[in-house]
Amino acid sequence: MGDDGGGIVSVTGGAGGIEARYEDIETLARLFDDTGDGLRSWAWDDKGIAADGDLVESSVLSPLTFTTAEAAVLKATIGPGGLAFEAVDLELDALAMQANVVILRGVDDLQRQAVELLDYLVGRTIGALGPSVLLLGALTLATSPGLALLAYLNRDELATMSQEQLIALLEEHPEVVQHLLNGGGGLVDGLLDNLPPVVRDALLAQLGLDPLHPTTNDIAGDLAALFEDTDVSVTEGGAAGEEARSLAAPGSIEELIRNLDKTNSGADGEIDIVRIEDENGVRYIVNLPGTDDFGVGGAAVRDTLANLQLVGGEETAYARGIREAMESAGIPPGAPVALVGHSQGGMTAVQLAGNPEFTDRFNVQHVVTAGAPTAQVSHLPDSIQALSLENTGDLVPLTDGEDNPDQPNRTTVRFDHPTGSVGGNHALDTYAVGAGLVDDSTDPSLVETLQQLRQDGFVGSDGTTTTSTYTIARTP
Incomplete structure (x- = not known):
């Protein structure tokens, strides 16, 4: 466990995020607008007092009093500083606030588009300059994303670096890898630019690839389409001879991640569904480990093909198997569910x-x-709260090439816990440390997230649990 000063680098989204503040401004603007409408209505109704029959008749008996009363009514309703003027001021304020939010959102969107275009152009330039180097580097990307590209860009300086020094450099500058990977579509387009046009067009037609890949998501989807996926089989229970897991109800987010680590220790394709029952009812936690096999299209359902499909926004065999397992576990409609995933398991959970x-x-x-x-995954329903943990030295969360959306129901916490190795930075032991930082944090978004997990009974329940293990695999 730690404190914010020693580990948490940034928190985006959630109750204290920018988008939540935009929504607060819009809510205040609507309140101002509604109040302005009410004041204008009152001004019109009260103005009618000046034409009241009894008041007009009294003017014969007391002209001076009538004139004074008439002037006071008009001043309070449609005169300077009256209700009508106040109504206009409030509605102008509301309009200004709404316009500012539109402008700020537009600036955010333009900035995002500018970064996307720049990353694409950089990727395309690199691809056009060094096809042989990059084709060799592509073989390295599956196990250490970005190393080959960085080595190419800085090959003179990095040639003398040890592996430990190179990893330390990546831990200190993860944004470099993120931008390079965000230009993955341009990289492939640049590589194809080196081919004679006739050969390039024939290759694209033969493989069924699009000629332009503006984003990494586009190229991932195209590459995934080159491989045929199969049906899945789902069987209850773990590997033969494996001791059955019994996961207790987590008392904290750290314990939630440590339970996921226990699931991750099982055989390829295994997931756990934990049923928690207490005085408040029954709920389910579904633990989803990450990639088992860096091959493509074999029996392992959590492979590189699934990663490509997920980045490309396509359904995977793993996702189909998870649904089937949850059906087999008898999760009834309406029962509360929490999806907890590491690496590819987290990608699948959000999808x-x-x-x-x-x-x-x-x-x-x-x-x-x-x-x-x-x-x-650009949007989640407002009813779903998402918490994403990212270690600054872990390259895997960067492979989508973008920061997570800043939304009131999506909180992303980046923490700093370097281990000196690519695998160690990505390990669930490391993420348990980050989860402990979240448990101890006083950040408003993280406090709200933990409170919601406790309120909904996924963290801190003293109920009884039943753990069911399911094994998902591709059919031959």
Whole structure:
């Protein structure tokens, strides 16, 4: 466990995020506008007092009093400083606030588009300059993303660096890797530019690839389409001879991640569904580990093909198997569910939470991810709270090439816990440390997230648990 000063680098989104503040401004603007409408209505109604029959008749008896009363009514309603003027001021303030939010959102969007274009152009330039180097580097990307590209860009300086020094450089400058990976579509387009036009066009036609890939998501989807996916089989229970897991109800977010680590220790394709029952009812935590196999299209359902499909926004065999396992576990409609995933498991959790067909069947209330790129899912329903943990030295969360959306129901916490190795920076032990920092944090977004997890009974319950293990695999 630690404190913010020693580990948490940044918190975006959630109750204290920019988008939440934009929404607060819009709510205040609506309140001003509604108040202005009410004041204008009152001004019109009160102005009618000046034409009241009894008041007009009294003018014969007391002209001076009538004139004074008439002037006071008009001043209070439509005169300077009256209700009508106040109504206009409030409505102008409301209009100004709404306009400012529109402008700020527009600036954010323009900035994002500018970064996307710049990353694409850089990627395309690199691809056009060094096809042989980059093709060789592509073989390295699966296990250490970005190392080959950085080595190419700084090959004279980095040639003398040890592996430890190179990893330290990446830990200190993860944004370099993020931008390079965000230009993945341009990189491939640049490589193809080196081919004679006739050969390039024939290759694109043969493979069924698009000629232009503006984003990494586009090229990932195109590459995933080159491989045929299969159906899945889902069996209850873990590997033969494996001791059955019994996961206790987590008392903190750190314990939630440590439970996920226990699931991750199982055989390839295993997931755990934890049923928690207490005086407040029954709820389910679904633990989803990450990539098992860096091959493509084999029996392992958590492979590189699934990673490409997820970045490309496509459904995976893993996701289909998870749904089938949850059906087999007998999770009833309406029962609260939390999806907790590491790496590819976190990507899958967020994709499922953003799929209306899935959420129509399962009442997903929370998603917690560790070391997972999730920006490719641009929106989650307001009813779902998502917490994403990212270690600054971990390259995997950067592979979507973008920061997570800043939304009131999506909180991203970046913490600094370097281990000196690519695998160590991505390990669930490391993410348990980051989760402990979240438990201790006083940041408003993190306090609200933890409070919601406790309120909904996924953290801090003293109930009994039942753990069911399911193994998901591709059919031959």
